[in-house]
Amino acid sequence: MKVDKQTLRTIRHRPTTATGFTLLEAIVAVAIIGFALIPLVSFLSLSANELAKAAESNERSFVTQAVIAMMDPVNPVEEPSGSMPLNDKVLISWDSQQLIPPGKQIMPNSGLPGFRLSFYKVHVTVSRPISGDWFNFDMRKVGYDAIPFDASTPAP
Numbered sequence: 395m396k397v398d399k400q401t402l403r404t405i406r407h408r409p410t411t412a413t414g415f416t417l418l419e420a421i422v423a424v425a426i427i428g429f430a431l432i433p434l435v436s437f438l439s440l441s442a443n444e445l446a447k448a449a450e451s452n453e454r455s456f457v458t459q460a461v462i463a464m465m466d467p468v469n470p471v472e473e474p475s476g477s478m479p480l481n482d483k484v485l486i487s488w489d490s491q492q493l494i495p496p497g498k499q500i501m502p503n504s505g506l507p508g509f510r511l512s513f514y515k516v517h518v519t520v521s522r523p524i525s526g527d528w529f530n531f532d533m534r535k536v537g538y539d540a541i542p543f544d545a546s547t548p549a550p
Contacts, residue, residue, distance in 0.1 A: 454529060461486050461520055462533065470514040471537035484528070485521050490514045496539070512537045 470490035477487035496510035
């Protein structure tokens with residue numbers, strides 16, 4: 395079979411009916427999709443950070459409530475400072491400062507005969523053994539001690 399020049403030109407310049415995307419079209423499409431996804435990824439990252447902050451705040455709130463409950467029986471007169479574990483992951487330590495000293499005399503009909511009351515500011519530090527101090531707060535507590543009974547003093 396012999397092919398002449400005219401047939402060869404026709405074959406070379408015949409329009410193609412190929413389908414698909416060119417490389418330039420594919421690059422433009424990927425760029426548009428990439429720019430559209432940037433706000434979505436940013437939103438997801440921000441949401442994850444806010445969720446972590448909310449979880450931390452919630453955990454601190456629960457631990458604070460537990461610490462206040464554990465500090466309730468502590469008498470700052472007898473234990474002005476100390477520490478105790480809340481659980482295996484949290485340690486509580488405190489230091490008390492007297493704000494109002496106890497009265498010197500017995501006050502009959504005061505409702506608490508035989509005790510002297512004083513008021514304290516208690517600085518509580520909550521720490522984790524792995525990371526150290528976690529947070530701290532101040533609370534006010536009443537300290538008390540028994541007045542020694544003197545047999546020579548007449549009862550009111």
